[in-house]
Amino acid sequence: MKVWRYGDDVNTDMLFPGKFTYTCSTAEEIRPHLLEDLDPDFAEMVKPGDLVFGGKNFGCGSSREQPTLGLKAVGVEAIVASSFDRIFYRSSINQGLLLVECPDAVAAYNAGDEVTLDAAEGKITVGGREFDFPRLPPEILAIRDAGGLLPWTRAELEK
Amino acid sequence: MGMTFAEKILARKAGLDRAVPGQIVIIEPDHLLTHDNTAAIVDKIVDDLERFGVARPGMPVIALDHVIPAASEKHAVNHKTAREFAARFKLPNFYDVGTGVCHQVLMEKGHALPGRLIVGSDSHTCSYGALGVFATGVDRTEAAALYLRGKTWLKVPETIRITLGGRLQPPVSAKDLVLTIIGDIGADGAAYRAVEFHGSVSTLSIEERFTIANMGVEMGAKIAVFPVDAVTREYLTSIGAEHGSYEPLWADEDAAYCRELTYDLGDIEPVIAAPHKVDNRKSVAELEGMAIQQVLLGTCTNGRLSDLEAAAGILDGHAVSPGVRLLVLPASREIYQAAMENGTLAILSRAGATILPPGCGPCLGAHQGCLAPGEKCLSTANRNFKGRMGSKEAEIYLASPQTAAATAIHGVISDPRKEVSR
Numbered sequence: 001m002k003v004w005r006y007g008d009d010v011n012t013d014m015l016f017p018g019k020f021t022y023t024c025s026t027a028e029e030i031r032p033h034l035l036e037d038l039d040p041d042f043a044e045m046v047k048p049g050d051l052v053f054g055g056k057n058f059g060c061g062s063s064r065e066q067p068t069l070g071l072k073a074v075g076v077e078a079i080v081a082s083s084f085d086r087i088f089y090r091s092s093i094n095q096g097l098l099l100v101e102c103p104d105a106v107a108a109y110n111a112g113d114e115v116t117l118d119a120a121e122g123k124i125t126v127g128g129r130e131f132d133f134p135r136l137p138p139e140i141l142a143i144r145d146a147g148g149l150l151p152w153t154r155a156e157l158e159k
Numbered sequence: 160m161g162m163t164f165a166e167k168i169l170a171r172k173a174g175l176d177r178a179v180p181g182q183i184v185i186i187e188p189d190h191l192l193t194h195d196n197t198a199a200i201v202d203k204i205v206d207d208l209e210r211f212g213v214a215r216p217g218m219p220v221i222a223l224d225h226v227i228p229a230a231s232e233k234h235a236v237n238h239k240t241a242r243e244f245a246a247r248f249k250l251p252n253f254y255d256v257g258t259g260v261c262h263q264v265l266m267e268k269g270h271a272l273p274g275r276l277i278v279g280s281d282s283h284t285c286s287y288g289a290l291g292v293f294a295t296g297v298d299r300t301e302a303a304a305l306y307l308r309g310k311t312w313l314k315v316p317e318t319i320r321i322t323l324g325g326r327l328q329p330p331v332s333a334k335d336l337v338l339t340i341i342g343d344i345g346a347d348g349a350a351y352r353a354v355e356f357h358g359s360v361s362t363l364s365i366e367e368r369f370t371i372a373n374m375g376v377e378m379g380a381k382i383a384v385f386p387v388d389a390v391t392r393e394y395l396t397s398i399g400a401e402h403g404s405y406e407p408l409w410a411d412e413d414a415a416y417c418r419e420l421t422y423d424l425g426d427i428e429p430v431i432a433a434p435h436k437v438d439n440r441k442s443v444a445e446l447e448g449m450a451i452q453q454v455l456l457g458t459c460t461n462g463r464l465s466d467l468e469a470a471a472g473i474l475d476g477h478a479v480s481p482g483v484r485l486l487v488l489p490a491s492r493e494i495y496q497a498a499m500e501n502g503t504l505a506i507l508s509r510a511g512a513t514i515l516p517p518g519c520g521p522c523l524g525a526h527q528g529c530l531a532p533g534e535k536c537l538s539t540a541n542r543n544f545k546g547r548m549g550s551k552e553a554e555i556y557l558a559s560p561q562t563a564a565a566t567a568i569h570g571v572i573s574d575p576r577k578e579v580s581r
Binding site for chain 1: 183195196199202203204207211225226231233234237279280281282284296297298299300301303304307308312346347350351376379381436523524525529542544545546547549551
C-alpha cells in the first residue's frame, strides 16, 4: 500500500485534464490521463489498495466525474483529505469511492507512515495514532455500499 | 425562527413544513441540465433506458455547447448520440449546436424560473441563482440516475449572508466584485454552503447577477442566489415568462446564518485572479504592464450583451495590440444576433477580434484557442486552473470584460479606468 500525498485545492483539471472530458469516458480511456498535470508518475505506478492524501478543498472545480470514476477504477482504497469539494464528494458516493474527511489524520501523516482504515467504524490510523472520521448517514451509505448510484438505482427500480 | 432561501425551497420541494441544515431531503428537480456530456451519460444506461424509459421527459434540458461545432469525429458522435436520445424519448427541451452556452440557454428559454430547483451535470449550474433558482451541480452518474428515476437527495446547507451597499463605479464591474469576494473568503470559503445576496441588489442588472452567481462554485458554494425584484420581473417579462407562471421565494428576516459579510460596491476596484487559483486575487495595479498573448472575452461568466458592449466601448477606435489574439465568445445566438445588429461585433471585429460561435470555446482547452507553453491569457471566464486552456506551462489571468478590453489594446495588463469609453 502506497500513500500518494498532495496539497490543498487539488482541482479537477489536475485530476483529469478538461481537454479530454468529451473524448475519454470509460475507465480504460481515463486511466492514462489520471492526475496527468499533477503527478506524471501516478497513472503508471498506482496499485489497487493505494491511498491518496490531500489538503483542503480536494476535488474543487468541474463536475466532471473522470477523477472519481478513474480513481475508483484503478483501485484507490480511499482519499483522505482535510476537506472536499461538494460535487466531488457527491460524485465519490455515486462511484462507490470512500472519502475520509479528517484534517487531523492529514496533519499527522509523515512520509512512510503506516496507514490503516476501518470504514465501518469510521477510524483511521496514521503512524500508530488513531483518528475518528465522520461516517455517512445510513440512507447515503446505502448508495455507496451498493457499489454506487447506478447499481442502487437499478435495485430501486426493480422494487 | 425563520428559514433561509435554501431551507425554505428544500422544505417546499420535499413536501415538508421546514428543513434544517444537515437534514437530507428527497426532491424531484424541476430540470436536469446536461450538455455534450449527454452522450457519456446515456452510454451508461443504454439498456436501462430501453427498459425503464425517461422518468419525466419534461425534466431534462439538453444544450450542446462544450465543443461546438464538433472539433473531431468523437465530438460529432457525442452530439449525434445526444440528438438521437432526445428524439427517441421525445424530450421537448433539446437545443442543438449554436443555440448557446447551456447556462445562458436555460435562462433565455425560460427554464430557469424563480422558485425552481435545477440540477445540472455542470458545475456552473449555480448561475441560475441570479433568478432566484436553487441550482447546483452534480456528476454524470447522478444525471443518469435522474433520467431513470427522476429524483435524488440533497443535504440542506447552512447559509452565508452577503449584504451589499452602494453601487459599482464603472468601469468596475460585477466580475471585480465576485473575484474580490472569492479572494477574501477563499476557494473553499463557502464550501457545502448556500450564499444569499442582500442589500443593494437592485443596483445590479440580471446580467451582473448572472456573473456573480456563475462564480458561486469558485468559492465552493452549493448555490449562490439573489432575491426576485423588479429587475428580475422585467427580465422575465422580456423573455416571455408571464407573471404568475413562477413562484418566487426568499429568506425570512429572522433566518439564521452561519456567517455574514458586507461589501460596499463603491469600494470595489478592478482585480485579477492570478494563476493557478481563482482566490489568488491581485489588484490590476499589481500586475499592470505584464505582457499578454491572448485575451478571451465572453463565456458563461461574461459573454452577455452588456459585457460585449462594455468591451466594445473601450475598444472602439482602437486596434488590438499586434502581440495579442483577441477572441470573442458570445454566450448565445440571441446575444450574438443582438451584438451583430447593434454594431458591437463590428466594433470588436474592426479592432482585430476573432468572433467565435456561441459555445464554451477555449475555456476548457478543447479547441478554438488553446495556449502554448509560456503563453499568458487574460480571460473573462471563471477558472484559471493549471493546464485548463491547453498547456500546463501556460498561465490564465481572470478579469472583467473592461480589463480585458484595455489589456487587448495595450498588449499588457491594463487598468480600464485609464481608458476613455466612447
